[in-house]
Each structure stands twice: as structure tokens, then as C-alpha cells.
Amino acid sequence: MxxxxxxxxxxxxxxxxxxxxxxxxxxxxxxxxxxxxxxxxxxxxxxxxxxxxxxxxxxxxxxxxxxxxxxxxxxxxxxxxxLAPPPDERSAYYRWLFFAAGPLEAAITDRDLGLEPDAEQQGRVGYGTYAAVIDTLERAVTAGGYIVGERFTAADVYVGAHIGWGLQFGTIDDRQAFRDYWARVSEREAYRRANAMDDEAMQ
Incomplete structure (x- = not known):
């Protein structure tokens, strides 16, 4: 190689x-x-x-x-x-890629650690509340076939991985919109190949 x-x-x-x-x-x-x-x-x-x-x-x-x-x-x-839209069409692409890297991951991690902010603290964290983040994510994945419309992009790899992991381990709400989205992105041959390689490496 x-x-x-x-x-x-x-x-x-x-x-x-x-x-x-x-x-x-x-x-x-x-x-x-x-x-x-x-x-x-x-x-x-x-x-x-x-x-x-x-x-x-x-x-x-x-x-x-x-x-x-x-x-x-x-x-x-x-x-x-x-795997990326043209430069002049990347606003939603960047938005959701970094929404998942910032508010989504922080909200999930804090909740898993029992660190959900109270009403006063919500203004001091980037995500506000776990509920707001999850509701926002649900709206995003139901707006089109993929996170930025009808075209699969690198943002779907990152957002999809978070959703797939969250559904598997119970760190995000089990909603039908998330299940449907994960079913779409996890059907990709690249995902199946990658998953098989990592599963084999664990043995």
C-alpha cells in the first residue's frame, strides 16, 4: 500500500x-x-x-x-x-458538519456524564439544551434525503456516524426520523466495507 x-x-x-x-x-x-x-x-x-x-x-x-x-x-x-457541494453551495454543508462536531457531540457527552446544564447555565454552553439539539437534528434529517438535501456528502458521514452510534448505545432519542436517516446512509457500500474492516481488526 x-x-x-x-x-x-x-x-x-x-x-x-x-x-x-x-x-x-x-x-x-x-x-x-x-x-x-x-x-x-x-x-x-x-x-x-x-x-x-x-x-x-x-x-x-x-x-x-x-x-x-x-x-x-x-x-x-x-x-x-x-463528497462536498460546490464552494458557493456549502452553507448548509458546513453548518451541519460542524453542528455535529460542536453542539451535538457536546450535548450528548454532557448528558451521558450527567452534566446537563440548569436554566442559568444553558446560556453559557454552546448547545443550550440537549432537547433543543435533538429537535434541531430531527428537523435537519427530515428536510431531504440527506443532511444537505438530496445529495450524499461528507457531512452525512459525520452526522450519520453520530446518529448510528447514538441509536446503538442509547445516547440519542430513538426517533423514527433518525432510524430512517441512518438506514439510508448505512446502506452505502463504503460504510459496509469500512465497518467490516474495523470489525475484523477487533478480532
């Missing part, structure tokens, strides 16, 4: 999102599986991601961390695949 595109991951991590996105591009890449507490914290990997977390990708001399950034970067790096 060529070294021009490398995925640093662990199959029990958000690296599954990055692998799904890589499979959507169709570009050849090499995978390095890192272990928690050991190779993830080794000096060699800390030089790539000082946080000592996965996923990360290296593309030539470019290094990208953070799943939303990886999805956006790969969509731009391989424009021929059409």
Missing part, C-alpha cells in the same frame, strides 16, 4: 468515521492500528497528534486530526468523488 495516505486508528474509536470517509473517496490508504495507553501515547505518534488520540490521517506532508476536519479535508482532497 502507498504511504501517501495513512489512517491512524483503533477499531474501537471514532476512527471508524475516518475509515468510512476514506472508503467513500476510493483512494488507496494504509492503516496503522494504535493501542490505547501504549502506541497512542508513544513519541512517534505524539509527533503526529500531540493529544495522543485517534483518528488522524497523514496525506503526503499534511496531517489532519479531528473527525469533522478529516471528513472535510478528504472531500476537498478528492473533489472528483463529489
Amino acid at each position: 502507498p504511504d501517501t495516505l495513512v489512517l491512524y486508528t483503533n477499531p474501537m474509536s471514532r476512527g471508524r468515521i475516518a475509515r468510512w470517509m476514506l472508503e467513500e473517496t476510493g483512494a488507496p490508504y494504509r492503516t496503522e492500528i494504535l493501542e490505547y495507553g501504549t502506541s497512542m501515547k508513544a513519541p512517534e505518534y505524539l509527533a503526529i497528534n500531540p493529544m495522543g488520540k485517534v483518528p488522524a490521517i497523514r496525506h503526503g506532508d499534511q496531517v489532519v486530526t479531528e473527525c469533522a476536519a478529516i471528513c472535510a479535508y478528504l472531500a476537498d482532497a478528492f473533489p472528483e468523488v463529489g
Whole structure:
């Protein structure tokens, strides 16, 4: 496999999102599986991601961390695949990609940790309330076939992964709109390939 595109991951991590996105591009890449507490914290990997977390990708001399950034970067790096709208049509694309990376993930994480803000604190957190975030997400996934209309994009990889994970582990409300959306995006061959690869890597 060529070294021009490398995925640093662990199959029990958000690296599954990055692998799904890589499979959507169709570009050849090499995978390095890192272990928690050991190779993830080794000096060699800390030089790539000082946080000592996965996923990360290296593309030539470019290094990208953070799943939303990886999805956006790969969509731009391989424009021929059409995983990002044209630049003058990206307002909703950016909105929902980073809504999932910001308000959605923060609201889900806080609620899972029992840290839901009270009425006074809601004005100090970016998401306000968990209920507002989930209601907003439901409206977004019912507005069209995909998160930005009738066209699948990198934003669907990221938003879809959050919804699929949330439904599986009970961290988001089990609503029919979420089930329908997840059914659409998880039918993609790239998702199935990526999921099978990570499942195999866990054995």
C-alpha cells in the first residue's frame, strides 16, 4: 500500500468515521492500528497528534486530526468523488458538519456524564439544551434525503456516524426520523466495507 495516505486508528474509536470517509473517496490508504495507553501515547505518534488520540490521517506532508476536519479535508482532497457541494453551495454543508462536531457531540457527552446544564447555565454552553439539539437534528434529517438535501456528502458521514452510534448505545432519542436517516446512509457500500474492516481488526 502507498504511504501517501495513512489512517491512524483503533477499531474501537471514532476512527471508524475516518475509515468510512476514506472508503467513500476510493483512494488507496494504509492503516496503522494504535493501542490505547501504549502506541497512542508513544513519541512517534505524539509527533503526529500531540493529544495522543485517534483518528488522524497523514496525506503526503499534511496531517489532519479531528473527525469533522478529516471528513472535510478528504472531500476537498478528492473533489472528483463529489463528497462536498460546490464552494458557493456549502452553507448548509458546513453548518451541519460542524453542528455535529460542536453542539451535538457536546450535548450528548454532557448528558451521558450527567452534566446537563440548569436554566442559568444553558446560556453559557454552546448547545443550550440537549432537547433543543435533538429537535434541531430531527428537523435537519427530515428536510431531504440527506443532511444537505438530496445529495450524499461528507457531512452525512459525520452526522450519520453520530446518529448510528447514538441509536446503538442509547445516547440519542430513538426517533423514527433518525432510524430512517441512518438506514439510508448505512446502506452505502463504503460504510459496509469500512465497518467490516474495523470489525475484523477487533478480532
